[in-house]
Amino acid sequence: MKLNIAVLSGDGIGPEVTKEAIKTLKAIAQEFDHTFNFKSASVGAIAIDETGEPLPDATLDLCKHSDAVLFGAIGDPKYDNNPNAKVRPEQGLLKLRKELGLYANIRPVKAYDMLLSQSPLKEENIKGTDISIYRELTGGIYFGEKQLSEDGNIASDLCEYSREEIERITHLAFKAAQTRQKKVTLVDKANVLETSRLWRNVVKQVAEDYPDVVLDFLFVDNAAMQLILNPKQFDVILTENMFGDIISDEASVIGGSIGLLASASVGDKHAMFEPIHGSYPQATGKGIANPIASILSAAMLLDHFELHEEAEMVREAVEKSLQLEITTPDLNSKNNTITTSKVGDFIEDFINNPK
Amino acid sequence: MKLNIAVLSGDGIGPEVTKEAIKTLKAIAQEFDHTFNFKSASVGAIAIDETGEPLPDATLDLCKHSDAVLFGAIGDPKYDNNPNAKVRPEQGLLKLRKELGLYANIRPVKAYDMLLSQSPLKEENIKGTDISIYRELTGGIYFGEKQLSEDGNIASDLCEYSREEIERITHLAFKAAQTRQKKVTLVDKANVLETSRLWRNVVKQVAEDYPDVVLDFLFVDNAAMQLILNPKQFDVILTENMFGDIISDEASVIGGSIGLLASASVGDKHAMFEPIHGSYPQATGKGIANPIASILSAAMLLDHFELHEEAEMVREAVEKSLQLEITTPDLNSKNNTITTSKVGDFIEDFINNPK
Ligand SMILES: [Mg+2]
Ligand SMILES: [Mg+2]
Secondary structure, X not given: OEEEEEEEEEOOOHHHXXXXXXXXXXXXXHHHOOEEEEEEOOOOXXXXXXXXXXXXXXXXXXXXXXXXXXXXXXXXXXXXXXXOOOOOHHHHHHHHHXXXXXXXXXXXXXXXXXXXXXXXXOHHHHOOOEEEEEEEOOXXXXXXXXXXXXXXXXXXXXXXXXXXXXXXXXXXXXXXXXXXXXXXXXXXXOOOOHHHHHHHHHHHHHHOOOOOOEEEEXXXXXXXXXXXXXXXXXXXXXXXXXXXXXXXXXXXXXXXXXXXXXXXXXXXXXXXXEEOOOOOXXXXXXOOOOOHHHHHHHHXXXXXXXXXXXXXXXXXXXXXXXXXXXXXXXXXXXXXXXXXXXXXXXXXHHHHOOO | OEEEEEEEEEOOOHHHHHHHHHHHHHHHHHHHOOEEEEEEOOOOHHHHHHHOOOOOHHHHHHHHOOOEEEEEEOOOHHHHOOOOOOOOHHHHHHHHHHHOOOOEEEEEEEOOHHHHHHOOEOHHHHOOOEEEEEEEOOXXXXXXXXXXXXXXXXXXXXXXXXXXXHHHHHHHHHHHHHOOOOEEEEEEOOOOOHHHHHHHHHHHHHHOOOOOOEEEEEEHXXXXXXXXXXXXXXXXXXXXXXXXXXXXXXXXXXXOOHHHOEEEEEOOOOEEEEXXXXXOHHHOOOOOOOOHHHHHHHHHHHHHOOOHHHHHHHHHHHHHHHHOOOOOHHXXXXXXXXXXXXXXXXXXXXXXXXX
């Protein structure tokens, strides 16, 4: 297969971890005789520094003409703590998702047996957890109209959803559930919010097309508790943008390391793959960033193009590295000298010399 | 002291647990020679059944003319799962908070040593956790304008905040921090939301009046992770209404039982005290509801009127009941026959016969 992959490695540790994902994909291309072409472009704080824009036109154009986007991380503290900054790195990511029509963010959350002891949760509560969170990504309050009164004393954000926005991701979630444990939990706040009541109505209607899937409902505040009390109760979680942001980050602690968690953002025409962790500026350039999430996002990319055998080999290589503790210091109890690139080298070597 | 206390016990297990809180307050009144007058009124689903309104005028009137409100719980599944219901029990609580000007919800989250083993989190991570969450209660998206298009295809909710709404709760949070570990963490989403940026600006300005208190900031998605990864890092958490709803319910799992957690909702003129748990209709009438949260909310009521010795005696009685496992089945490993009212009897007896 020939794939043109846009590489947007971004800020902080983004470039370091993305480099290892590319190393992995190149090894896969060599081993399975594919042609993967990589083209890089800037996004985030580094793009603001270079062009004044968090998502330069050239970057967006590259993404639109690529088969997939491999994304690193964005964000820089010089923007986070300045409430008056006019341009923010995160706007680049929000705009990219919108422009590419990436309306669904998919986050697998899995408790790896070999890392159970690293979890802040008790092992017996989490062993076997396997959740897939479907978060709506281009609607809701993050994209609604924002206002600040002239005197600076009143601010507002509008949360808006249409039937169509809800329907398309709901179909994806139910289709995924059909290949899993056949359960969808809609997380909302239908006892208070009009948008949540629309979600319930629409999701109930879509559910009629999937009689083999059980649908249930959970208020977001209760869901925030249940994820910690009993995460094994969940199969597919479906939710709106902001609730999904909070709930999926909360769920990310279950497995013991967010350095392992990948995500996909998909639309009807485009798809983007990225680690869920941020740009961790304090770790930049030290060789300590864990590249596994970025490498697993490359595996999700392979799966997206139905290269399942290839994806499976990447995941095997990752599991092997965890078993042998060929891991960065965040996961390594014995050796704190294994760098980001050494982990990538091990994965590359495993793929090129499969046992 | 003479206090007129409005009792709004509400739905589900509300009446059962509130009865034990009243028993406790009566014992305190007798022991310390106070006069507490209790008057009851209906709220929630039961009030809808009786009057068509979740907060009848007579109930609101009683509350306005009382020194404090002792609240039970509201909610009934026949409304929760009907997105087309015009009147909802929760509207009663929302309206009451608004009408009484209860703009700050205060939730202590404490890990009791004797219950550490009940927590879903690892004991070493939570031992010593002592957080006080200040949630803004009358603004934000829960109260903003709601719209549903005529064809039912587009819904919206408006999140709005004014400088004044932010200032008044911020002062309460900083004053509380001065009596604690002198740290306030503002939880927001200032990288995306205009309202969050207003919160940051206003809170930074108010913080200048409290030079002995350290202020830091956390995005709500990160906060949802940090509460599980390292809850001991927090002292006072300050946040807007919806984030506070999610974060404080999430935090409630830390201590191992939400049956223990009380809350206060305060304004400039009125104050209300309630357990944080819901109406648990499935437990109603079985004598298994844990009354401790309601009893501890009575202790917060006593503290509010500076009856600190009295409040401390209630808390001692509660700790004693936990030590001796005079507890309802949810907390009892040895005996599942101790009922709601037996726990209240023990607390009453402890107060009337202090050791
Ligand atoms: Mg997030
Ligand atoms: Mg809640």
